[in-house]
């Protein structure tokens with residue numbers, strides 16, 4: 107299911123899968139307050155003998171299976187943590203050597219690496235550039251905002267080290283994207299964050315991640331919540347600032363998430379469209395045109411990206427690394443068998459099968475699909491459980507962006523397949539005499 111059957115490649119059916127490998131598990135050299143992964147060290151019982159570092163046998167087995175399990179012109183490896191650069195440059199040189207050993211003729215192998223950037227230096231960046239790695243660099247905005255939560259183990263902010271990494275990535279022409287957590291603080295400063303990423307970091311691609319964690323997330327797996335514990339949309343205890351909030355205090359509220367996206371979107375669409383790449387906005391434009399959303403969180407089904415721990419344990423998704431969602435281990439099952447397994451298919455289709463009535467009837471279902479099931483822990487006003495915590499924010503953003511996206515698509519000769527102003531509805535009369543950008 108996460109394997110897409112497409113056209114032929116090399117005379118056989120095309121076959122693709124994707125895994126986020128965590129060769130150092132949850133181990134990290136810094137200690138961000140909101141990290142959802144640090145607690146996995148206890149949950150997955152690393153302390154009971156599982157080394158947090160993927161050994162050579164597991165690494166080679168993984169690389170071989172990952173390549174053998176696919177039949178496409180390009181195979182993309184994703185390395186995440188914890189902090190993978192703690193493994194040292196030699197470890198990644200070994201990864202590239204294993205990849206070359208198993209690389210089929212005519213197939214390109216690519217890598218992406220998620221990092222906090224604090225350990226990068228000239229040698230690292232030269233290697234990353236030479237081997238065409240795509241880097242995902244975590245940075246939360248200007249110094250004060252970044253340093254509030256992204257601290258080292260002594261509690262000091264990591265901003266200066268990350269900005270050094272930005273400098274090095276530019277210097278060595280390493281391809282990179284920025285990953286910015288939208289939390290209770292950054293959400294209140296959307297333009298400061300956006301302009302900083304655009305003008306100072308000169309981010310080639312901006313990815314924003316809403317921070318949503320229930321207080322029980324360290325021990326309770328997603329969707330193992332009791333329906334009776336789910337609060338109704340609009341309940342004050344869903345606000346991170348409430349004294350009895352059910353979410354962690356650093357989370358973004360649904361409203362603040364919508365307001366953040368709207369503020370950034372308005373600046374982007376009036377000044378930067380075509381020049382600055384903001385992943386959510388580019389993806390939204392695609393969905394308005396009638397294409398599939400390339401982002402899993404806003405797509406129709408899950409299950410397209412497994413996660414693998416250092417001992418070879420494989421889980422349904424990076425956000426579902428809990429014992430209940432383990433699908434196997436590469437020392438006992440092949441990766442592609444796990445990817446095709448009935449369990450994984452069930453997990454993937456559950457995203458669309460379990461939509462609330464509110465989502466099924468929503469004007470923006472085409473763009474949202476109920477968002478990530480990890481965040482579906484509230485009730486609709488009618489009392490139905492399983493609505494997304496961020497629903498109010500997403501709906502506010504989509505309603506706001508609808509007209510502007512339709513306008514831009516029409517002005518550029520593209521179809522408007524969805525939304526209140528779709529070609530079918532024909533309700534938007536675009537007059538070419540109206541100067542662009544106008545207030546939408």
Ligand code: SF4
Nearest residue numbers: 402403408409423478
């Ligand atoms: S659970 Fe969330 S993060 Fe995982 S595949 Fe589904 S939408 Fe994506």
Ligand code: SF4
Nearest residue numbers: 465468474476497501
């Ligand atoms: S905006 Fe809300 S109601 Fe609409 S699809 Fe998304 S989560 Fe469901």
